[in-house]
Amino acid sequence: MNEELASTVGKAAREARSRLGLTQADVAERVGIAMDVYSRMERGRVLPSVTTLRRLCQVLGIDANVLLGLGEPPPREVAPAVVPRAEDPPGLRRLVRVLRALGPGELRSVTQVVQGALGLLRR
Numbered sequence: 242m243n244e245e246l247a248s249t250v251g252k253a254a255r256e257a258r259s260r261l262g263l264t265q266a267d268v269a270e271r272v273g274i275a276m277d278v279y280s281r282m283e284r285g286r287v288l289p290s291v292t293t294l295r296r297l298c299q300v301l302g303i304d305a306n307v308l309l310g311l312g313e314p315p316p317r318e319v320a321p322a323v324v325p326r327a328e329d330p331p332g333l334r335r336l337v338r339v340l341r342a343l344g345p346g347e348l349r350s351v352t353q354v355v356q357g358a359l360g361l362l363r364r
Contacts, residue, residue: 248285249310250294255283257301257308262328270338271300 258268269279274293281287289297298305306312329337343351 242288244285246309247282247288250288250308251283251285253303253308253310254297254301257303258283261301264331264334266338267334268297268300272296 254268258265265280265283266276269276272279272293273296278287282289294305294308297303298308301308304312340348340351
C-alpha cells in the first residue's frame, strides 16, 4: 500500500466531511461501508477500492483529483450550492441508523414501545 497516497486520501476525505458537518458514521453509511473501515481510511491506514472511491467522491461532493491529491480543493470562502440547514443532533442520527436496520416486525415493536412511553410522559 502506498502510505503517502493513503494519507492524502484520508486527509482530503476528513476535510470534505468536516466542511459538510458530517460524522464518520454518516459518511460510512452513505458510502455503504463499515464505520471502522471509513475511520481507518481517514487515518491513512487503508486505501479505498475504485468503487468505494467513486461513492466517496459522490457523498462528499469532492472531485476525485482532489481526493487523490492531484488537484486543489475549492477555496473555503466559496459558498456551498445548497444552503445548509440545522443538523440533527448526533444522538438522533445514531437512532435513525439503528431504526433503518430493523426488520418490519422489529420496527413495529419499537414503534409500540415508543408510543406507549410517550403516552406515559403525556399523563
